[in-house]
Amino acid sequence: xxxxxxxxxxxxxxxxxxxxxxxxxxxxxxxxxxxxxxxxxxxxxxxxxxxxxxxxxxxxxxxxxxxxxxxxxxxxxxxxxxxxxxxxxxxxxxxxxxxxxxxxxxxxxxxxxx
Amino acid sequence: xxxxxxxxxxxxxxxxxxxxxxxxxxxxxxxxxxxxxxxxxxxxxxxxxxxxxxxxxxxxxxxxxxxxxxxxxxxxxxxxxxxxxxxxxxxxxxxxxxxxxxxxxxxxxxxx
Numbered sequence: 001x002x003x004x005x006x007x008x009x010x011x012x013x014x015x016x017x018x019x020x021x022x023x024x025x026x027x028x029x030x031x032x033x034x035x036x037x038x039x040x041x042x043x044x045x046x047x048x049x050x051x052x053x054x055x056x057x058x059x060x061x062x063x064x065x066x067x068x069x070x071x072x073x074x075x076x077x078x079x080x081x082x083x084x085x086x087x088x089x090x091x092x093x094x095x096x097x098x099x100x101x102x103x104x105x106x107x108x109x110x111x112x113x114x
Numbered sequence: 115x116x117x118x119x120x121x122x123x124x125x126x127x128x129x130x131x132x133x134x135x136x137x138x139x140x141x142x143x144x145x146x147x148x149x150x151x152x153x154x155x156x157x158x159x160x161x162x163x164x165x166x167x168x169x170x171x172x173x174x175x176x177x178x179x180x181x182x183x184x185x186x187x188x189x190x191x192x193x194x195x196x197x198x199x200x201x202x203x204x205x206x207x208x209x210x211x212x213x214x215x216x217x218x219x220x221x222x223x224x225x226x
Contacts, residue, residue, distance in 0.1 A: 043158075090157055103204075105160075108156070
């Protein structure tokens with residue numbers, strides 16, 4: 001089954017701790033994205049990557065970091081600098097260079113503060 | 115003003131009703147329009163993807179784009195309890211960029 005797998009589904013962070021959210025896709029998509037979803041707000045872009053070893057900041061990148069060492073993987077680290085990390089985090093991917101292709105999403109990771 | 119406006123609802127309808135979900139936008143450059151369905155504690159699932167103005171139908175779902183009014187709609191015919199979810203609209207000015215603009219979502223409940 002092709003798709004996007006996010007893990008874990010639920011994650012708890014202590015004060016001062018960095019946590020990493022996993023996102024893996026087997027769709028052979030080049031572009032991958034991280035969004036944050038808060039109640040009453042639209043999805044906000046954190047980071048995106050169009051190619052291995054390259055990524056760009058989105059609208060709310062402060063306090064987050066990413067890496068793209070493999071095409072299928074795009075982990076997100078929520079650092080201790082992110083003061084309000086409680087949210088639902090969504091990873092997405094899409095094919096590029098093949099005409100118009102929309103984003104497809106994983107099932108998200110809910111991050112809470114202990 | 116937000117780029118994309120979407121009434122959050124909640125919207126409650128009886129089973130079998132026709133549902134109309136809407137978004138308005140301010141950026142006339144938007145050309146690509148998407149509708150996603152999101153069940154509770156799940157990620158958004160792509161329902162419809164349209165380019166420019168006009169209608170697109172897929173089963174019980176019809177997506178409509180009116181660029182002159184900067185208004186898009188999703189119609190659901192013969193609504194089912196399984197359609198109960200939050201519906202997100204999204205749009206983009208190009209098919210090659212990485213900026214997608216999302217509505218806040220409309221919560222729909224279909225009552226059996």
